[in-house]
């Protein structure tokens with residue numbers, strides 16, 4: 047399934063192959079949508095990148111938009127809002143076929159209602175359950191839909207299509223390989239060393255290059271290092287580029303022979319997970335847990351198992367900042383997709399000085415791994431060389447669905463059909479997530495209805511509601527105005543951790559009720575969500591969050607799954623199976 051330029055060129059199906067001018071314009075707008083789609087990178091947790099440009103028949107841009115975070119307005123909605131009346135008869139350019147996190151085809155409806163008559167789609171959605179749905183829906187509403195590589199074929203279109211594949215490479219790789227997209231990054235001297243023989247490595251690359259690394263960190267769900275890098279460097283692994291997204295820090299250690307004091311054990315700024323082998327230094331595991339570090343035990347610590355584990359936890363994109371030993375193991379396991387090498391014009395020498403990649407078992411140069419789509423960029427005195435180790439999988443033919451994958455690989459246990467798991471908003475039933483973009487209206491202490499952007503916004507803010515301290519009121523207001531549910535959760539959790547005195551004293555006993563009322567509102571006021579919930583009758587609902595063991599179900603069913611339970615309770619109430627009638631706590635929006 048390697049990406050091959052021009053592989054799908056077929057003059058038979060080409061509508062406007064000889065209209066070079068029109069193609070150049072279409073390609074330029076798609077590229078603009080690609081650029082827009084990347085704008086949230088570093089500010090919010092990685093998510094599919096959506097951008098939308100609306101161009102009038104005279105070639106003027108009427109409106110633009112991009113998805114800022116999961117649970118915020120779709121790019122298409124923002125673009126038509128910006129375009130207003132100028133959208134009538136205009137063309138919408140989308141780098142990626144819209145998904146349907148809302149459960150109600152919000153993006154498609156927005157384009158249709160705005161009077162868009164043509165849509166140009168860069169690539170179809172890589173996830174099987176979403177693939178082709180929006181294209182079909184738009185066509186059934188009478189829009190002309192041109193998909194690059196299918197309806198529009200030419201060299202310029204293939205280049206534009208390729209940029210669409212690259213900007214969503216993490217999602218596409220993840221969908222195809224069932225592991226998160228992984229980037230190996232290292233800084234080395236001109237003579238190929240990542241540290242002096244002593245192990246000292248601060249610093250090889252320049253400050254400008256290191257700032258660039260902070261940006262790469264901000265675009266990742268997590269940073270991974272091995273135990274030896276913790277022992278030698280005592281790294282912080284934070285994205286020190288402002289108030290943006292802070293990735294998880296992950297340490298892989300087989301021995302658990304780690305220092306008692308380390309920057310990574312300070313979880314006030316960012317969280318840390320240590321992944322180890324079952325049974326390794328249990329007392330030290332307990333010690334780390336007492337500091338707020340999460341410890342995960344796997345049967346055998348190999349890179350593929352670790353990546354499959356983090357795939358199941360919903361991770362999209364991971365940055366490996368490890369030394370050569372772990373890097374070699376990760377490359378050998380086939381889990382590294384891309385490389386970023388910062389090369390500094392310095393020579394350190396040293397026969398035993400560490401190098402970026404350890405033993406791969408290759409003996410002839412013909413076995414060397416060739417990078418694809420290589421980029422060269424000068425950053426201050428350094429050179430950044432980047433490229434893919436594995437080509438971005440092409441989307442044709444169709445990526446098998448999860449079910450089909452299980453059928454192909456019988457060693458993978460299929461989910462039990464009676465269990466419906468949900469977690470990320472882009473997954474099937476993603477609208478059940480508290481991060482789904484459905485505003486609710488809830489009464490305040492004076493019984494006035496207040497609109498909250500999502501259930502998560504409301505839930506996080508209630509931790510501080512009613513506390514007689516202006517700082518607590520500030521927390522409520524701050525959370526209320528966060529742009530995304532993810533940011534609301536980040537602020538709510540960190541304020542709770544850092545200022546427990548501002549949390550209402552009855553929070554632990556009230557939080558389930560707070561959540562229940564918010565969910566009741568959400569599933570009452572959106573008929574399509576209500577139908578979706580009722581359609582699951584007979585199935586067990588599980589929030590597949592492996593790290594939130596209260597609201598989520600845990601990796602192996604060890605979580606309490608309170609979110610799933612509340613949804614099932616509501617479902618049963620809506621179905622009239624429960625004799626308890628609860629007061630309606632919300633008004634229609």
Ligand SMILES: NC(=O)C1=CN([C@@H]2O[C@H](COP(=O)(O)OP(=O)(O)OC[C@H]3O[C@@H](n4cnc5c(N)ncnc54)[C@H](OP(=O)(O)O)[C@@H]3O)[C@@H](O)[C@H]2O)C=CC1
Nearest residue numbers: 232233245247272273274275299300301368369370371372
């Ligand atoms: N310039 C740069 O960009 C960087 C330089 N460095 C330098 O590299 C040196 C450390 O290199 P290195 O020891 O390779 O780095 P790492 O610590 O990153 O990787 C090796 C460690 O990873 C753990 N590990 C877990 N699973 C595996 C596995 N399946 N295979 C192999 N290791 C696994 C082990 O920890 P445990 O022993 O605890 O079980 C092992 O010791 C330091 O001098 C550091 O300064 C490091 C990162 C980046």
Ligand SMILES: Nc1c(N[C@@H]2O[C@H](COP(=O)(O)O)[C@@H](O)[C@H]2O)[nH]c(=O)[nH]c1=O
Nearest residue numbers: 233247249250251279281282283284367
């Ligand atoms: N030495 C070296 C790097 N090393 C990587 O950065 C980590 C330290 O990160 P932090 O503690 O957050 O500053 C270190 O453990 C290793 O993973 N990176 C670079 O860009 N350039 C460098 O010269």
